[in-house]
Amino acid sequence: MNVSDRIIYIIFSIIEGLIVFRILFELFGANPQNVIAKFIYSTSYPLVSPFFGLFKNIQFGRFSISSNSITALIFYTIAGFVILEILTYISMRRRDEKS
Secondary structure (H helix, E strand, C coil), X not given: XXXXXXXXXXHHHHHHHXXXXXXXXXXCCCCCCCHHHHHHHHHHHHHHHHHCCXXXXXXXXXXXXXXXXXXXXXXXXXXXXXXXXXXXXXXXXXXXXXX
C-alpha cells in the first residue's frame, strides 16, 4: 500500500466513522444539544445531506434509524473501495510499464 492509498484509506475511514457515530446517536436518541453529538451531527451533515429524502426512516419499535445515514455509509464504503482499486490498478500498470 503506497502513500496515496493510505491517505485515501484514512479519509474514507474517518468519513465512515463519523457516519457510524451519527447512526448510533440517532439510534439511541442522543441529545442533539450535547457537545459531542452536535459535533458529530454538524460534521457528518454535509456527507449525509445528499441522501436526505431518498428512503423512509427505519423504525424498530421505539428506535428510529435514518436511512439517509445508512445509505451514505454504504455509498462511501463502496466509493472508497472503488477508488482504492482504481489507484491499485494504475499503480500496477505503471510498474509493469517500467519493467
